[in-house]
Amino acid sequence: MKKTLTFCLLLISVLSLATTRIVNGVIKDATTLIPIESVSIRVENSNLGAISNSEGKFRLVFSGDFNAIQFSHLNYHVFVQTLKTGENEVEIFLEPKSFQLSEVIVRSKPVKELLSDAMKISKEKLEKSIVLNTYYREFVKVNDEYTSFSDGLLDYNIKRKSGASDLYVNQCRAIKLTDVPSSEREKNRESFYLYDVRDAVREAYNFKIINYILKSKSYDFEIETKTDDKGNSIEIVTILPKEDAEFHLYTGTVVFDGKSKLILEMDIRKSPKHKMYALDVDIVFLRFKVYEEERKASYRIEGEKYILVYNQNKLNAYINFKGDFEDTFEFMSDMVVSDYKEGEFDFDRSKRHKERSLFSAGNHFTEEFWKTNNSILLNEAEEKILSKLN
Structure with missing residues (x-):
């Protein structure tokens, strides 16, 4: 009994x-x-x-x-x-935090060096030998019309300091949002994707865009310290492109923890004032001009752990490819870490995702994972975009 x-x-x-x-x-x-x-x-x-x-x-x-x-x-x-x-x-x-007014602080280093130190400390501290279980999605617009959407449950197996990782797609869906027949031209246009889903983690791990800005002499930097009512402080660095620079420069903010110096958030985009100097690249079969670009990422400190939480990329560009098409594209991707596991894991590397876009993986799911797993919920505007599919 x-x-x-x-x-x-x-x-x-x-x-x-x-x-x-x-x-x-x-x-x-x-x-x-x-x-x-x-x-x-x-x-x-x-x-x-x-x-x-x-x-x-x-x-x-x-x-x-x-x-x-x-x-x-x-x-x-x-x-x-x-x-x-x-x-x-x-x-x-x-409840909004009540921050104390910043006092004038005499700093031993220029702001540029403080940001450089925060970047180096953060790169070193980000967890390696880890598998990030993520929800990832991407939208594509061509000539201001949404043409495709894909999302999925993706695992990034990170082993190196750079954040380089192997990508494994567990479940995914791919949705074509137009009724245009799949001619050879359309197939070429659909296959063109400037961001690389395989690098979504590495971009957030190596702070490439911050490093690029720090190497340039075309920026000024300002810093503000905010302290909440519990004595916790954050440092907010504002990136200011120089007015007389004839380049398409970035602007934005990077926030890092006042004590650990770990980066908590970055929000960087192309400067509207320098749009006239948009990057124009002309290669043998390809010409593209970048009009707008945005990169956002957020990180979380959990005791001794420092974890990537979210990464977002947006890009608007004119693309002329081999004479097959000449269009304005907008690429948008979001990735949120829904879980993670530390340690070394044996994956079948022959099953790695090998394409730039998740869309190329097609439809391959056993459940409506976008409803039964952690994801980024569609907002009202995005719901309308996909509503035609029902």
């Missing part, structure tokens, strides 16, 4: 741990009630996480005996929501 009872209790425990729970919600500013974008959402005592979309909405999927969810954003106090039994819809209100 005792053995039977013990077995039953063990079975109930295992089933409880295996139960999948889905929590949907929206995050708002407690003062203005405006939705908050890019809030990092994490199941406490686990590596599971998600991020809020441009409407402040999120979905978190997890298994196990967890009931507390942490919400964090640079401009708001960390908030922990303890879920009630059966609760699967939440509305979260984050």
